[in-house]
Amino acid sequence: MKFRDGMWLPAEGKRLEYAEEVYSVTEKEDGQGLSLFCPTRKIHNRSDSLNLSTLTIDIEAPFDGALSVSTTHWQGALNPGPHFELFPAGKPEPGKINIQKSDKSRTISSGSISATVKTADHDFAIKFHATDGSKELTSLLNRSVGFAYSPATSSPMQLADMRNLEHYIFTQTTLSVGESVHGLGERFGAFNKVGQAITLWNADGGTSSDQAYKNVPLWISSRGYGIFIDTSDKVELEVGSERCSRVQTSVLGQRLKWYIIHGPSPKDILQKYSILTGKPGSVPSWSFGLWLSTSFTTNYDEATVNSFLEGMKGRDIPVEVFHFDCFWMKAFHWCDFVFDSEMFPDPAGQIARLKASGLVKKVCVWVNPYLGQASPVFAFAAAKGYLLRRKNGDIFQWDLWQTGMGIIDFTNPAAAAWYVGCLHSLFDKGIDSIKTDFGERIPSADVQWYDSSLDAGKMHNYYAFLYNKIVYEALQDRFGKNEAVLFARAATAGTQRFPLQWGGDCESTPEAMAESIRGGLSLGLCGYSFWSVDIGGFEGYPAPWIYKRWVAFGLLCSHSRLHGSNSFRVPWTVDDDDASEQGCSKILARWTALKARLMPYIFSQAQEAVRLGIPLSLRAMCLEFPDDPTSWYLDRQFMFGDSLLVAPIFQESGEVEFYLPKGRWTSFFSGETKKGPGWFKETHKFDTLPLYVRENSILVLGKSGETRTVYDYSRDVEVHLFHTTPGTKTTLVNSAGDDTEVLQVDDGGDSLIDQSVLQGNWIEAIDQLPRVVKFYSTD
Structure with missing residues (x-):
């Protein structure tokens, strides 16, 4: 404003x-x-x-x-909740x-x-x-x-009656020459927010507008500080857009509180921010495998689902998780937790058969926090007081999304307990994970929450926290602390504790892929370790080349899911089952296998990301290279952990331009070494992209041909040393995420001090490229 x-x-x-x-x-x-x-x-x-x-x-x-x-x-003004859950691990001395x-x-x-x-x-x-x-x-x-x-x-004298007056508090912090501003949630516009007017108000607006599903009141400056605005209410920011040399923050009310956090590095800022709002939760190793969805409005039954999974297996594309989207329930009944008996006469049996077949290990279903009045469950929930009401006592309803839709009032403990009970009924049927969709369109006028002490405006964004917390903790109760996995869309400060999040509804275009990358980068700079995207785009019918470029990008996100709206995302439906080496099926198989091979590295980096409160992928370049001014403006590439640089390709031709910071970088695919800093151009087919390994990196990989996500990360693996110096270290973890041993480079800089932690026989090979490779094999 x-x-x-x-x-x-x-x-x-x-x-x-x-x-x-x-x-x-x-x-x-x-x-x-x-x-x-x-x-x-x-x-x-x-x-x-x-x-x-x-x-x-x-x-x-x-x-x-x-x-x-x-x-x-005015200090006498009330300060109603909800308030962010600060210091969830305890306030430090x-x-x-x-x-x-x-x-x-x-x-x-x-x-x-x-x-x-x-x-x-x-x-x-x-x-x-x-x-x-x-x-x-x-x-x-x-x-x-x-x-x-x-x-x-x-x-x-007019202030004697404030009922028709709006009162705003604002502050304006200075912007220095050349300073850039980043974060503020999953924002799809320009990565540097200077010059933008931003409203922190959760909205279901897709990925091609200034609206965001995930509004987080944290921004990070290139000058080595971050500011966290401590309110769940609507916040309006003018980032160099009212006064060019200032960031203005304003809220409706009598008070405004924010924290200024000194880094000096952006990693330090996020680590300190996680003290305030909580560290990201850990996720299990199986969740990093490929997820396959039925898609949104498509028709599917048991035969269709099995045909998908059998088709993937026949094309050497392992699927770790199968996801049933909205229509596992009857139309107009969302979300009453009742399987459509015509399409799924025996859901528990179907899920058991699915897992027994070996085609998939885990099953996920879609839910939301709304309830359509066509379902008999609506009358039950309304009578029990589980639904949000208007001020006159009516159930709050509208026809946006579901006819006569009500909203679960999670401020009512009985409503929350009932909802958790519904979730457990799904777990009883064999469901392992939950996609928590929606939660953004929460009214802020003419509503009365069960907890009448709460402010309706503050509840709009905060609802996402309550909703995801309830579902995440139900998953933890059933499966264990580190086995809970959400696929969540709405978020606000603190919901990084309930992983993971995905980027919402994007179109099937290269522009939308770029929008999604900017969104993932910005959210990562708000302390979210894990993030995914609808591979191929959600809306529309992706051309084969777009699908393949998106597959390469999507399999290098922390989590990878194929999901669409009115069309399937299994590869053979995209290109008429092109069986060539550059067809969709072969390309998806190769990128899925690459991610499987990377799992020893990925899962070790995931534990470090959680510990520090930083993103695993997409990790903005400025987190790793804060002293490189160019890194603060790079929004078409990212780091996957601290060693891998990824530059997605947006052209059918395969042409791509990317930036390498200072140091020696080795192409993962060709072994060619480039020296930064500098801009480089390359051309790639669909089975490669600029994937560069940072100098002084130890990369532990699964053996060639490995396609599993969960395996023994110390057996039958390869250890690659990339221009390492004496003392370089990496931590090896097992598939449960527990530290096992530290691998360390010896005084010569080209071998390991102790290989005993790795299971199998030691074979040393130095290839012709400027890197040293060490193989472990049980053969």
């Missing part, structure tokens, strides 16, 4: 007041912070203190490397806090970050900087903290 018309005038219909000076500073009794008393005009004499508003700014030190900044106008006072300023330090408040000369200035003085991060300067009335008031 813009509050000004250019630099000099307020926007039409807005009245603005700003903190003009820091009149007094009070140290908190617990010694953990400062409270700043800020009048909205400069106080030169005693009469200036009358008939004016003030703002209170509280700066506190919650833990090392972070400061919280709370701005309040306060770190090194230091408060210093001088004649002209007051400084509070929290470990590596400090805030210096100007207290002299009737000026307003708060500067955030590294405690060691090495870098200024950002500032709150003149006319950067304030509030606004809309419509504009002309007399203070």
Whole structure:
């Protein structure tokens, strides 16, 4: 929201007041912070203190490397929930806090970050900087903290009745020359958010608009800090789009709180952010295999499902998880958890037969948090009080998505328990995983939640957290802490704890693939370790070349699912069963096999991603190369873990341009070595793309021909050393994710110190390319 018309005038219909000076500073009794008393005009004499508003700014030190900044106008205003679940693993002990006072300023330090408040000369200035003085991060300067009335008031007496007035609090942090801003959820537009107006409000808008399914109030700056806005309410940001040199954050209400987190690296920022909102959950090794869906509106029964899986097996494409989308239930009945008896007369038996056949190991089904009135379950849920109501007592209903649809009120403990019971009935039938679709279209007007203390506006985004938490914890209760897997669409801060997320409804175009990549990169910079995409695109009928390019990209995401809307995504339906080496089936088989071979590396990197609160894939280049200015603008490539660089291809011709940061990079496919930094052009068929291994990497791979996802990651594997130096290490994990041993390069830099952890016979081979390869084999 813009509050000004250019630099000099307020926007039409807005009245603005700003903190003009820091009149007094009070140290908190617990010694953990400062409270700043800020009048909205400069106080030169005693009469200036009358008939004016003030703002209170509280700066506190919650833990090392972070400061919280709370701005309040009227402190008597209520602050209803829901509030984000902060510090879910427990609040850390306060770190090194230091408060210093001088004649002209007051400084509070929290470990590596400090805030210096100007207290002299009737000026307003708060500067955030590294405690060691090495870098200024950002500032709150003149006319950067304030509030606004809309419509504009002309007399203070009008404030006696606030019912028809909107009151906003805003802050404006400075943007430095060349600074870039990233994150704010799964955003599909430009990767660098400077110049954009962004509204954090979950919406079902597809991947080709400024709307987002996953709005996360965290952004990361290229200057080494991040800001987390601590509200689930609608947040509006003007990122250099109202004042070019500032990021404006505004909320409707009387208070605004955010945390500024010092890195200095983006990995450090995310690790500290995970202290606030939680670390990503771990996912089992089987979840990294290929998922195959029935697609959305297509027709399918047991014979169709079996034909899909038999066709995949006959083409050497292992499927780890089969997914039943919406129409496992009757039309108009979504989501009543009742299998359509005409299509699925024996669901438990069908699922058991499916698993017994060996065609698939796990089964997933689609659910949502809504309930159509055509289902008999609707009347039951309504009578029990499980559905959201309007203020007059009616069930909230509309015909958007499902006719007469109601919304499960998860603030009612009985409703949540009933929903969990429905999930367990699915688990009893053999379901192993749940796709939690929707949860974005949650009304914020004319609604009354069961928990009447909650604010309807804040519930809009927060609903995604409640919904996914309930389902994820039900999965954990049934299958174990690290065996729970969601496929979730809606998200907000904290839902990284309930993996995994996928990118929503994209079209079957190269442009949509690029949109999806930007979305995955942005979400990863909000602390989400695991992410997937509808391979081939959701909407439309992908041309064979698009499908194959998307397969290559999709199998190098952390998780890989074939899913469409009104057309199947099994490869032989895309290209009339082209059996050639460059046909869809052979290409999918090769990329699926490559991911299987990469599993020792992938699963080890997954544990590290969870530990640090960072993305596994898609990992933005700036996370690995923050000191390379180019890395902050790269939105068509990514890192898969810390060693593999991936550059998807968007052209049928196979032409691609990509950037390699400083160092030696080895093509995984050809063994050719390139030296960065620099831009490079290549042309690829469909079975390769620019997949480069970073220097000083130890890459553990499954044996040639391995197609399984879950196997012994220390037996029958290959160890590749890429331009390693003495002491280089990697951690080997087993298929349960437990650390086994550390592999370390010896003093010569071209062999391992100890191979005993690896099962089998040691064979050493040095190929003709500039890399050293070590093979393990039980033969």
